[in-house]
Amino acid sequence: MLNKSIKFLIENKLVAVLLLALFVGWGIVNAPFNWDTGILPSDPVAVDAIPDIGENQQIVFTKWQGRSPQDIEDQITYPLTTSLLGIPGVKTIRSSSMFGFSSIYIIFEEDVEFYWTRSRILEKLNSLPSGLLPNDVNPALGPDATGLGQIYWYTLEGRDKDGNVTGGWDLQELRSIQDYYVKYGLASASGVSEVASIGGYVQEYQIDVDPEKMRQYNIGLSAVVKAVKESNQDIGVQTLEMNQAEYLVRGLGYIKSIADLEDAVVTSENFTSIRIKDIANVHLGPQTRRGILDKEGAEVVGGVVVARYGANPLEVITNVKNQIAEISSGLPSKVLSDGRTSQVTIVPFYDRTELIQETLFTLKEALTLEILITILVIIVMVFNLRASILISGLLPVAILMVFITMKLFNVDANIVALSGIAIAIGTMVDVGVILAENMIRHLEDEKLRFRESGIEYTTNEIIYNATAEVSGAILTAVLTTIISFIPVFTMVGAEGKLFRPLAFTKTMALSASLVIALFLIPPFAAFLFRKSNLKGSSKYVINGLLIILGAVAIFYGSWLGLILIAFGIVSLLNIRDFITAKRANLINILISTIAIVFLLAEYWRPLGFDRSIIMNLIFVSLICFGLLGVFTVFQRYYGRILRWALHNRLLFLIIPSTVLILGVLIMRNTGKEFMPALNEGSFLLMPTSLPHAGVEENKRVLQQLDMAVASIPEIETVVGKSGRTESALDPAPLSMYENMIQYKSEYMRNSDGERQRYRVNDDGLFVLKNEKFIINPNNKINEGTNYDAAQLQTTATRNELIADNDGEYYRNWRPEINSPDDIWNEIVKVTKFPGITSAPKLQPIETRLVMLQTGMRAPMGIKVKGPDLKSIETFGLQLETILKEVEGVKKQAVFADRIVGKPYLLIDIKRDQLARYGISIMDVQEVLQVAVGGMPLTQTVEGRERYGVRVRYPRELRANPEDLRNIYVPVQNGSQVPLGDLVTIRYEQGPQVIKSEDTFLIGYVLFDKLDGFAEVNVVENAQSLIEQKIDSGDLLVPEGISYRFTGTYENQLRAEKTLAIVVPMALIVIFLILYFQFKSVSTSLMVFTGIAVAFAGGFIMIWLYGQDWFFNFNLFGENLRTLFNMKTINLSVAVWVGFIALFGIATDDGVVMATYLTQTFDRENPNDMKGIRHATLEAAGKRIRPCLMTTVTTILALLPVLTSTGKGSDIMIPMAIPIFGGMIIDITSYFLVPVLFSWKKEYQLKRASK
DSSP: OHHEEEEEEEHHHHHHHHHHHHHHHHHHHHHSSSOTTSSSSSOOOBBBOOOOOEEEEEEEEOOTTOOOOOHHHHIIHHHHHHTTSSSEEEEEEEEEEEETTTEEEEEEOOOOOOHHHHHHHHHHHHHHOTTTTTTOOEEEEEESSOOOEEEEEEEEEOOOOOOBBOOOOOHHHHHIIOOOOOOOOHSTTTEEEEEEEEEEEEEEEEEEEOHHHHHHHOOOOOOOHHHHHHOOOOOOEEEEEEEEEEEEEEEOOOOOOOOHHHTTTEEEEETEEEEEEEEEEEEEEEEEOSEEEEEEEEEEEEEEEEEEETOOOHHHHHHHHHHHHHHHHOOOOOEEEEEEEEEEEEEEEHHHHHHHHHHHHHHHHHHHHHHHHHHHHHHHHHHOHHHHHHOOOOHHHHHHHHHHHHHHOOOOHHHHHHHHHHHHHHHHHHHHHHHHHHHHHHHHHHHHEEEEEEOOOHHHHHHHHHHHHHHHHHHHHHHHHHHHHGGGGGGOOHHHHHHHHHHHHHHHHHHHHHHHIIHHHHHHHHHHHSOOOHHHHHHHHHHHHHHHHHHHHHTOOOOOOHHHHHHHHHHHHHTTTSHHHHHHHHHHHHHHHHHHHHHHHHHTTTTTTSSHHHHHHHHHHHHHHHHHHHHHHHHHHHHHHHHHHHOOOOHHHHHHHHHHHHHHHHHOOBBOOOOOOOOOOOEEEOBBBBBTTTTHHHHHHHHHHHHHHHSTTTTTEEEEEEOOOOOTTTTOOOBBBBEEEEOOOOOOOOEEEEEEBEETTTTTTTEEEEOOEOOOSSSSTTOOOOOOGGGGEEEOOOBBBBOTTTSSOBBBBBBOOOOOHHHHHHHHHTTTTTTTOOOOOOOOHHHHHHHHHHHSSSSSEEEEEEHHHHHHHHHHHHHHHHHHSSSSSSSOEEOOOOOOEEEEEEEEEEEHHHHHHTHOOOOOOHHHHHTTTOOOEEEETTEEEEEEEEEEEOOSSSSSSSHHHHHHHOOOOTTTEEEEGGGGEEEEEEEEEEEEEEEEEEEEEOOOBBSSSHHHHHHHHHHHHHHHHHHHHHEEEEEEEEEEEEEHHHHHHHHHHHHHHHHHHHHHHHHHHHHHSSSSSSHHHHHHHHHHHHHHHHHHHHHTOOTTTTSSSETTEEEEHHTOOOOOOEEEEOHHHHHHHHHHHHHHHHHHHHHHHHHHHHHHHSHHHHHHHHHHHHHHHHHHHHHHHHHHHHHHHHHHHHOOTTHHHHHHHHHHHHHHHHHGGGGHHHHHHHHHHHHHHHHHHHHHOO
C-alpha cells in the first residue's frame, strides 16, 4: 500500500503539487508568527510565552467588611472549607483569611474538566445549609481564569495630544473613570474574564455626625440611618394618559449631591425640622482602601485585564488594544490652568505581547538559522544542488504542517511546544538525506539504472525503485523516534503540562517529515532529475529572466539578487560550453554556500551585534567549515580507523566503556532542579513590610522603593502595588509589595520588536532627530572628539534616534551590565531599606504560578502545620535561624511568616454594666461600628455611577483609645454613658493572615538558593541539617507540629518519580522496535549500545559546561564560554526531555548502519574471517555518509540554539546540550555497531566450524 501510494504520486505529479500547495497555504493560515497572509485568511494557533503549568483550581471569594482574620477564619473560611471538601475530584483546599475577606483555593485533579468544576462548586454553594454563614455574607466563585490570566496591566494618566504627561486629575476622578467606564469597556473585549481596579480612592458620601448635637436634640443613630435611607428613593408609578398620549411617570428621589443629603429630614416637631446638616457634616471622601498603586514615586490609578481560561492570550491582548483604541477618544478631558488640554489616557506598564513576540522571535530565529545551517551541510556533503533543494524544502513545509496539527488539536504555541520542532530538525533532515542519497546512487550507478534485459529505467522508475528500497528503513527509523517519545505523553502535573505539547510538536514534525519524504519528495525528485528537453532558445530565455530578476532585486535593495545573476551567468556559460556541467554544478554549490554563510553571519551574529558583519562572517565560516572539514577528514579516514578497530576490538572497546562509566558517574553527581527559569524580560520585587505598618506607611515605603529602582539606567519603568486589586485572583495584604519592574532590552528595538540600527556620525556619536548627539558608552568614540554640552543628550528613546540600516545598534545597558542577573543585583543594592524584608529573585508569570500552586511567594520553602498560630510561628522562626546556616541558601532571602504580629485593639464589653444601664450589646456595637469604621447606609445612583453613603463619627473623636472611651452611648431615659464605663480596651497581637490547608493551620518559611547551586541539593542540605539539629536536641519539634519542604521542589520530586518510569519505558519501547526490525536480540543490543554511549556523551557535555576551564578563552575578542552560554547545568525535566530526544536520533544512525550490515551479510554470506571483516568494511563505508550527515546537521543546527540569548533560550539550551554532547560522542557508534556485528559473525563462524 505504501509503495503503491508512492508510485501513484510519482506518476501523477499534479496531485503532489496540489498537496504541497494545500499544506503550505493551510500552514501559513495557522502560523503563530503574525505573518501577513495576503489574500489568505488568518487563523493562527493560540500563542503564549510559556504553557500554563498551574494547578487545576477554582477560587471561592467571600467579603465580610471590617472583620478580622480570626472572625473570617472561624465563621467563613472553616465552615466553607469543610463543606467544599466533599466535591468530587477535589485534591486539596488551600485558604487564606485576611482582613475583610476569605479566599479559598479548591485544587482539583488534573483530569477534571475546568468548567465542570465550576458548576459543581456553584451547586455546593447554592445548597449550603442555612445558618452556616453569617447573615448578608455571600460567597462568590472567582473569575474563570488561571494564574497566567493577568496579561495586561495599565494606569490611567492625564496626557496631552503628544503623549506628554500633564496630570490635572484627582485620584478619585481617575478611579471613578476606571470603575464605571474603562473597566466595562475593556471587559467587553472577546476573551476577557474580568478587569480589576487598583489604586486611587473610591468616592463616597460621608456623614460625620456630631454626638453632642444628637444628644441635645435627643436623636438616636437609628433616626439618622432611617432619614438617609428614606431620602434616597426613586419610584415608578406606571403611566398617565393625556390628550391620547401615554406618559411614563417617575418619582425622582435619588441623592445627587451633598445638598440633597444635608437637607434630609431626621425628625420634625411643631413644623420645625431637624435636618442632617444640623447634626452632622456631610462631605465627599475616600472609602477605606486595601490596595495602593504607585508609578515611580507617584500614586496612580490602574487596572489589570485577566484573560479567560483557554483563550488565546495574544488574541485577547489584541482585542483589548482594539477596545482601548475605540474607547480612548471618549474618555474625559479638561483644560488645565496653563492652557494645556489633559486627556485621560490608558498607559500600559505590563503587556504580555512583548514577551510573547520576543519569545516567538527567538524561536523563529533559531528555526531559521537551523534551516540555513542544514541547507549548508546538505549542499556541502551531498554535493548535488538539486538534491539539496529537495531536502531543504522538506523542513519549512514540515514545520507548516505542524502548525496545522497544532490548530486542529488545540495545542498552544509557546517556547516549550515549539522547541519540539527545534530539537527534531536533525531527525527530520535524516529522512530526506537517506532518501536523496539513495536516489543519487540509483541515478549514478550503471547497475541500478538498467534492467536485467539492458533496457534503461525511466526517471520515474529509478526514483520509485530508490524510494521503495529505503522506505521500510525510513519508516522504521522515524517510528522508532516517534514511539520513543510516547512515554512523555504519560507525564502528569506541571511537567506534563510543560512537555506534552513539546512531545506533540516533535511527533507531528517527524510525522510531517515522513509524509513529505515518502510522498512529496519522490514526485518532485522525478521532475528535477528528469532529462531536460528544453531547447537552447528556451534555456537562454529562462536564464535571461533569472539575470533580470536579480537586477530588479538589487535595485530594490536586496543583495540576494546577486545570487540569481550568478546562477544565470553560470548556466549561460554551461550552455555555451565554456564550462562543463560538472564544473557548473561545483560553481553553483560554491555560490549557494557563500550566500548561506553570509546569511548566517547577518542574522545569527554569534559575536554580537556590536561586531562588524565581516568579523561575524569569518567566525561563522570558521565554525561551519571547520566542523565540516573535521567530519570530511573523518569520513575519508573512516575505513582505516574501522579496520584498526576490527583488528583491535578489545582495545577499541575501552573507549566507549570509559565514556559510559564517566557518564554514569557524572549523572550520579549532577545537581537537580525542576525547570530552568524563563527570562520574562521583567522582575517582580516582592518584599514585605512589618505587620503593624498602616496604609500611609506602606504607601511611603512603596514610593521609596519605586523611586530607588527607577534610578537605575537599565530600568524602563517600575510600578509598585501594595495590597490587592479588586479581584479574587489577588489575595494580598497591605504589607505585601509587588513592584513590577520592566527593564530595557539589551539593544534598542523598533516598533516591531526587532533590533534596529541607528545613524551614527563620523565621530561615533548617535545622531538624534533634534540634531543633537548622544554618547553611548558601549561605542568607540574617536579621539579628540569635542562637542558643546548643549549639543549632547544623556539618554534617548527610539523615537528620538534615526533608523539607519548602515548605522550601529544602540545598546541600552551600561558596559558593566552583561545579563539580567546584573540588573537584579543593582535592584537589590538600591532597595535595602529598614522595615522591609529582602525578596527572592522573581518574575511576574513565574511568581503567579508559584503563589497559586503553593500559596507562598517564593519557589522554595517549608510548610509548617500546627494546632495554633503561635506555635507555628515560633517553630518557623527556629527553622529560619537554621536555614541561614545551610550551604547554598541565600541568607538574606530566608524569612519565616510573622503570623501573630498584627496589633489588635480589643474592646471587651462589660455585660454587668450593660445590665445596670439597660443597654443591649447591639446598641454598644452599633456605636462602635459608626465611631470607628462607619456604617454603610445606602448607595446613590448617578447615571451609571454608584457611590456609597456612610455615617460615622468625626476623626477627632476616634483617633486613639482615649477618644473612644469618651464616646457616649445613649440610654433609654435620654441620658448618655461614656463608652469607657461599659467596655475594657486592651492591646493584643493577632494574625494578619490565617492560612490553612484542608482545614489545618499552616505557616511558611521562605528561602532561596545562591547562584550556582542546584535546587534539590540545597533542599537536601537543609533537610539534612534540620534532621541533625533534631537528633542532637538543638531543635525540638513541639507536639502537633509537622513540616515539609514545598515549592517547585515538590514538582521536582513528582517529576523524578515520573521520569523513573518514563525514561526506562522509552528505552524499552526503542528496544522492542529494534527487535521487531531485526528479529534478533543481539543486533538490537548492538544498536542499543549506541544509545548508551550517546547518553553518556550528553552527561559529559553537561559536566564540561559546568567547568570554568572548558572553552575559557577568547576568539576574536569574545569569550567562548560566554558565547555558548556555558554555566552549571542542573538535571531538570528539560534536560531529560533532551535525552529522550537524543535516544531517538542516536537510534536512527544505529538502525541505518545495522540494516545495511544485515543486508550486506545476507547478500554476500561471507564464510571466513577475512570475508566477514571485508563485508563489514564495505557495508559501513557505504552508509557512513548519511550517518555523518545526520550527526553534522544535528550538531551544527544546534549551535544557534546554544548561542541564543533571547527570551525563551533559557529553556531551549538545557534541552539542546545533551543532544549536542550525545551526538558528538555518538560518532563512536559508527565503529561500535560494525565492530560488535563483525565480532558476532566471527563468533558464529567459529562455533559453526567446531
